[in-house]
Amino acid sequence: QVQLQESGPGLVKPSETLSLTCTVSGGSISSYYWTWIRQPPGKGLEWIGYIYYSGSTNSNPSLMSRVTISVDTSKNQFSLKLSSMTAADTAVYYCARAELGYYLDVWGQGTLVTVSS
Amino acid sequence: DIVMTQSPDSLAVSLGERATINCKSSQSVLYSSNNKNYLAWYQQKPGQPPKLLIYWASTRESGVPDRFSGSGSGAEFNLTISSLQAEDVAVYSCQQYYRSPPTFGQGTRLEIK
Numbered sequence: 001q002v003q004l005q006e007s008g009p010g011l012v013k014p015s016e017t018l019s020l021t022c023t024v025s026g027g028s029i030s031s032y033y034w035t036w037i038r039q040p041p042g043k044g045l046e047w048i049g050y051i052y053y054s055g056s057t058n059s060n061p062s063l064m065s066r067v068t069i070s071v072d073t074s075k076n077q078f079s080l081k082l083s084s085m086t087a088a089d090t091a092v093y094y095c096a097r098a099e100l101g102y103y104l105d106v107w108g109q110g111t112l113v114t115v116s117s
Numbered sequence: 118d119i120v121m122t123q124s125p126d127s128l129a130v131s132l133g134e135r136a137t138i139n140c141k142s143s144q145s146v147l148y149s150s151n152n153k154n155y156l157a158w159y160q161q162k163p164g165q166p167p168k169l170l171i172y173w174a175s176t177r178e179s180g181v182p183d184r185f186s187g188s189g190s191g192a193e194f195n196l197t198i199s200s201l202q203a204e205d206v207a208v209y210s211c212q213q214y215y216r217s218p219p220t221f222g223q224g225t226r227l228e229i230k
Binding site: 058060061094103105 | 165168169178218223
């Protein structure tokens with residue numbers, strides 16, 4: 001059974017870059033689209049972007065200039081970098097598997113990232 | 118972006134009764150070439166990640182109880198819980214994956230009356 005686990009800092013200073021990693025266990029990262037989603041406290045879900053195991057990516061235009069998603073198939077991991085963080089980026093960040101790049105059928109537990117000086 | 122709007126924002130239903138949540142998209146998410154609606158439903162309990170319930174608008178994910186069903190086509194969809202159980206208390210969200218970026222509804226909070 002595939003499981004996902006996010007890792008990274010829980011606190012980021014304004015203007016800094018957030019770096020998160022998602023480790024895939026119980027299955028191969030090959031095939032599937034690997035996705036980042038976030039949820040501000042008390043709010044709805046926002047799709048950040050995905051990466052295919054081959055390395056092709058797609059990101060939300062609202063964040064595209066700040067987002068970098070990468071994959072390391074040798075480690076069964078994929079990563080998110082989000083630059084120029086502000087308080088508006090405070091959220092629980094989830095990694096998830098997207099079947100065919102569409103619906104999200106496996107989710108990590110999520111990690112709360114707070115932006116504060 | 119396609120805007121997903123759910124109604125109501127919150128809903129209280131008695132145990133054993135039917136609960137219905139509505140989701141409307143700002144444009145059709147029905148792909149005519151394969152006649153599939155690119156819509157999913159998720160359940161999120163407090164402190165947990167979302168869980169996939171329904172995809173292609175009406176296909177139940179493996180392991181999801183059959184009291185959960187999805188219906189609708191085009192730009193209007195429903196998630197129905199036929200007989201509400203205590204463990205169904207959660208926030209339910211719809212998601213379209215017809216056009217990038219995928220977008221979610223604001224969520225509907227379901228409680229026990």
